[in-house]
Amino acid sequence: MDDTVVGNRSSPSYRWEVPPGRNGWAQPTHGPAPANAPASAPAVGAVAPGTAALLILADGRFPAGGHAHSGGAEAAVKAGRIHDAVTLEAFCRGRLHTAGLTAAALAAAAAAGVDPLVLDEAADARTPVPALRTTARRLGRQLMRAARATWPSPELDALAAARPRGAHQPVVQGLAARAAGLDPRAAAYAAAYESAGGPASAAVRLLSLDPFDATTVLARLAPEMDRIAARAAEAGHRALDEGPGALPAAAAPLLDIAAEQHAAWPVRLFAS
């Protein structure tokens, strides 16, 4: 693998520098008006520029493979740990504060401009079990495909070339956010939301849970998602100068163990 394709890892800071000749950090342009860039002037009211792009990226219908994954919910349902809205909420809260926080910080760092190959290694280090590494790379590859089609960018092309079998999904998510003109906090939001939203929608299918209850679970977790996204964004910014050591490494051992077991089931509804 040729690191120079993606970035200069020997640079003193952890900023990702695309080699000269590429478009650099500029938004991909299709013509006089960059189609992907958020409006540069602040919008009237409190809504941040780029909000619409964030909604697209975080939409469960964004075609990046998420529908086939339960975020550990299938294993937890089978073990009896999720059986109703209350236990679903506990599960989603736990995932948000552990794997969710870690993913959100990786995404924020990628959106801030930290070298994605450094982040990909950091993600491996934060993902101890092989089953979840495989899942993260598979989903990263699928997200890469969708993101390159939706928000073409030389940075996404460069990472795709360096990691043809897929980089960790949160890293791709952060870079996709960046290509969509979003800031690190928006990237963190997308990852944090997905960490709870994935299991919640899977639980509806697994338990025939009332869909209104599942959505209420997410609404109840919203203030915590705000805090996680803010913390992750702050860590992502710090990683620009301090490197990946600034990123949280919160883990959930039970998710890890259950994911390994789930991967060996012969009959299952979800891929993870």
Added chain:
Amino acid sequence: MHLDHPETYPQRHTHGADPRRPDGTRRALRIGLGGPVGSGKTATVAALCRALRDELSIAVVTNDIYTREDAEFLLRNAVLPAERISAVETGACPHTAIRDDISANLEAVEDLEEGVGPLDLILVESGGDNLTATFSKGLVDAQVFVIDVAGGDDIPRKGGPGVTTADLLVVNKTDLAPYVGSDLERMARDAKEQRGDLPVAFTSLVAPEGVRPIADWVRERLAAWTAAPA
């Protein structure tokens, strides 16, 4: 990228609908097989592989709902070597994996091309679903909808996207028609009404050479595909 670039979606190569391989040659023809549970999709795939594998380089992608049974059936029956069969997991939503979010299937298709290619033909079987399941044009070039006579002879009349728009409608298990009281002529009439000039094949896959009408249709499609300008 030029400002006056004629294409609105120049990035199409990233999602695999482009008919050319990166090296400019024409890629394998991709045919999707959908239809209700148990209508004979896997049996059709198996029979097609047996009929065509000596003349064509073939691979298969299966989309099971919660098992790897279709892939395992094909393996057990040795219709193709194992490295030519790939199973995609669909999270309880087979129609999502072939229509709304085709990313996992595209990856399976590309991995097969890379691993055992160059291929002439890739068959993508959808897990048995309902009458509205259709394949995305970003995933396949043509689709076959397989129903059977035992599911009721009013299915062609009911229509739905699969019955009305599939490039080939297969009415399978004609051998069972006398036992389930299905009127084949009525099915043919109703299908004609729904589909106009689109073709319909009546098959019994338990009969020797029963898959021939479908195999012939595939050969025709492939000839047209290969002849089209790259």
